[in-house]
Amino acid sequence: MSWFKRAKEGITTKTEEKKETPDGLWNKCPSCKKVLHNSEQIENKYVCHHCGYHIRIGSKEYFEVLFDDNQFEELFSNLTSGDPLNFVDSKKYTDRIIETMAKTGLKDAIRAGHGKIEGQDLVIACMDFDFIGGSMGSVVGEKIARSIDYSLKNKIPFLMISKSGGARMMEAAFSLMQMAKTSAKLALLAEAKIPYVSLLTDPTTGGVTASYAMLGDINISEPGAMIGFAGPRVIKETIKKDLPKGFQSAEFVLEHGFLDFIVDRRQMKAKIASFLRMVTKK
Template sequence: MSWFKRVKEGITTKTEEKKETPDGMWNKCPSCKKVLHSSEQVENKYVCHNCGYHLRIGSREYFEVLFDDNQYTELFSELTSGDPLNFFDTKKYTTRIIETMGKTGLKDAIRSGHGKIEGQDLVIACMDFNFIGGSMGSVVGEKIARSIDYCLEHKVPFLMISKSGGARMMEAAFSLMQMAKTSGKLALLSEAKIPYISLLTDPTTGGVTASFAMLGDINISEPGAMIGFAGPRVIKETIKKDLPKGFQSAEFVLEHGFLDFIVDRRQMKAKIASFLRMVTK
């Protein structure tokens, strides 16, 4: 019966001739649900054309957005995590590290690079949420510390892009020690009068918020980013009160004095470059 079978020539397509849509070509905006083409995302700095939602991106994309012509020298790329506590969960920590490295192409939850932004030297350390939730382990703290040492040696400003769920539980106290280490290094940067810019992106929580993320000469954020220490549920259960609307959003944090300003990612490079020109003079 022709109801259930195509009978006209040129209409039927053999299964082996059908072409699949390549993975990663289309994404749906988490906010307005509009379908976005990958080329549109790159062109618009990974911001939704329709509603302005800032898509979560990693170090590769941030370097692409900020560094002139995407030209930079990666620093300390050889560092990888060990397993100082012989931590076992559902699988051994070292096994999880190796699997995550294979899936993400990253060595750990942070990358650091030296390049130029509108012709001005800048070192950027950027966290990657895809690597075990951007958790702060020994490698994260060590890369930040070494990046600051590099800035001190070469008299170059430092930009820290935070995106993290907090401390890495598999490293316990070793992870928490990174809070003090990075804060101490930033004090040296301040004494040398070398600018430090802290950019908080979605999400920035836990020990990262409680240390280097809030210690910038200026603290800035992208619109709508979640910024806090403990999660809203934990806070609500602790204080036994309902939380205000928009609690822990970048806008709420700005209103209460913990941020200097919020910047759209499409204007981020120009704003940072403008600040650097102002303070380096």
Template sequence: MSWFKRELKGIITSTEDKKEAPDGIWNKCPQCKKPLHYSEQVENQYVCHYCGFHIRIGSKEYFSILFDNNEFTEIAPNLTSGDPLSFVDTKKYSDRLKDTIKKTGLNDAIRAAYGKIDGQDIVIACMDFNFIGGSMGSVVGEKIARSIDHSIATKAPFLMISKSGGARMMEAAFSLMQMAKTSAKLALLAQAKVPYISLLTDPTTGGVTASYAMLGDINIAEPGSLIGFAGPRVIKETIKKDLPKGFQTAEFVQEHGFLDFIVDRREMKDKLASFLRMMAN
């Protein structure tokens, strides 16, 4: 019977003739679960065109979105972390660094560069969550410091794009010192009257939130970003109360006065250019 076998010729493809879709061509939106083609993601700046969810991206993607013609000069690109404490958990910290560098192609959880946005000079430091959870170690602090030094020297505004799980436990006090170091550098930037814009993306937590991420002349965030210090479970156990709906989302944080604007990534470059022109005047 026809429903047990194919009657038409030419519609059966043998196994050896089937073509697999290359890895990375298709993936699912983490929020609405609908399929997204890679070319569509790039064209829409990695924002789901079905539900508007902002997919996590790294410094490579942010630089291509923000810098004019994706042209920039990187600051201290070869700076890497040491292992001052000879830290060992499930494996040596030095070995984990080598493995992560090889896997991600990054030297640490941040890249910094200077270039132009809409023809206006700017210095951008952008964190990468793929590198040990975007954790803040000594290299992160040093690159931010050098970026601020470049901003002061050239009078170019500084943009910090934060995306981090917090301090890097493998560097202990060396990591925590970066909170004071970067905050002090930002104070010098303010004294020099050079604008600082802080962009908080998903997630921005821990010591990063407690330092440079919240110190901008203008603090902005992408929609739906997780922003906070401690995790919601820790807070709930501490205060012994249920947390309000939407707690620690960018929208909740803005409602309570810690953010100036929430900006869609597709409008980010135009908004930043507008902020730069406004602050230049």
């Protein structure tokens, strides 16, 4: 009967003494489905060490990967979205902004910072997909424009990390205007002969692809990233043809001449630093 009841007293563990596994200690690779320890992910730059899949990350992680010792000065951190159209769908746009800010800890879908990469000054603007799908609104365009102005004033190279579902519909034409605004600012950067590196990550779509994401002095991407304008389903229904295998993947885009090269995130910092040394002759 001792199989079915405790033979000794005092060996039970009280509920308050039980230790639970901390949240976020383990994750599963979206590609190969193997379990990944959080510390291993950080050490491996958020790349699965089983299959090489590049896990989606945000500005916080990209700054950790690229800036020397994660030391940087955040730029224009006080900018937040307005509601110029008084947009209401299932809820007010202003309410959605407040909820997303509370959930993500971000002010909008982009952060910018100035720091060093292998000892060289660099301004980085990085998009965050967690903030309304990384959609491009007025704040995204304004932060990019101000970051470019900062680069121009201080003669510092500029890196744009794109990760977006496209224009933010709640701002309509105000959102679409950011395409022209950022492209015009990048023309000034080119005129001043200050290097601009565009890094396209998974996914880069819509108006972002149609503007600043494809205007780099070099356009680079991570392996397997989705890059395109409209979605595959929309394109297929429009042209009434099956799409080729791997359509809109970084590898497909590279093969057709829209990227300069694809680089593993674990070598990203060294590659960008090497390019900057080459073009600035430092």
